Amino acid sequence: MMNEPGLKQTAVRPRVGIFFGSQSDRDVMKKAYDLLTELNIPSESYVLSAHRVPEQLHDTVHRLEKEGVEVFIAGAGLAAHLPGVVASITLCPVIGVPLAGALEGLDALLSIVQMPKQIPVATVGINNAANAAMLAAEIIATHDESVRSTLQNYRRQMKENFLKDNKGKVEF
Numbered sequence: 001m002m003n004e005p006g007l008k009q010t011a012v013r014p015r016v017g018i019f020f021g022s023q024s025d026r027d028v029m030k031k032a033y034d035l036l037t038e039l040n041i042p043s044e045s046y047v048l049s050a051h052r053v054p055e056q057l058h059d060t061v062h063r064l065e066k067e068g069v070e071v072f073i074a075g076a077g078l079a080a081h082l083p084g085v086v087a088s089i090t091l092c093p094v095i096g097v098p099l100a101g102a103l104e105g106l107d108a109l110l111s112i113v114q115m116p117k118q119i120p121v122a123t124v125g126i127n128n129a130a131n132a133a134m135l136a137a138e139i140i141a142t143h144d145e146s147v148r149s150t151l152q153n154y155r156r157q158m159k160e161n162f163l164k165d166n167k168g169k170v171e172f
């Protein structure tokens with residue numbers, strides 16, 4: 001279908017919808033898809049721009065909501081209105097990823113984090129799509145024991161890896 005050629009589509013019901021405004025965002029946003037996949041959380045990704053194809057964006061958000069998506073992740077650069085527009089369409093939590101297109105991403109960060117009252121967007125660091133996926137997983141884990149257990153294992157593994165690589169006292 002036109003305008004829906006994001007990253008790999010899943011056959012199972014998606015629980016997270018990932019949007020980004022341009023193909024130029026793809027490599028950074030793939031990190032969200034990759035981490036969700038590692039955490040066994042199905043997602044679907046779409047290149048949809050809030051200013052270039054607003055109607056398709058509305059339709060896709062509504063469809064994914066009906067299909068049971070629980071959290072949206074939206075990445076955008078420059079005047080990064082995509083996450084705020086997605087948040088205006090849905091009652092699902094929306095996580096914004098500011099992308100470094102100009103001004104090292106500060107323009108996008110401020111555009112996303114400074115949403116006016118009543119329509120919030122949770123905002124992660126510049127280009128930190130993986131943290132958006134982690135936050136989405138944590139939101140889902142509030143009501144899904146299986147995802148909670150996956151995250152507990154992930155944290156345990158993270159600690160083990162850190163302690164393996166960092167043995168404590170540092171001598172310079």
Ligand code: RP5
Pocket residue numbers: 020021022023024025049075076077078099101
């Ligand atoms: C935003 O403008 C996109 O999210 C992208 O980060 C930026 C530049 O888009 P292109 O001009 O590369 O399509 O809408």
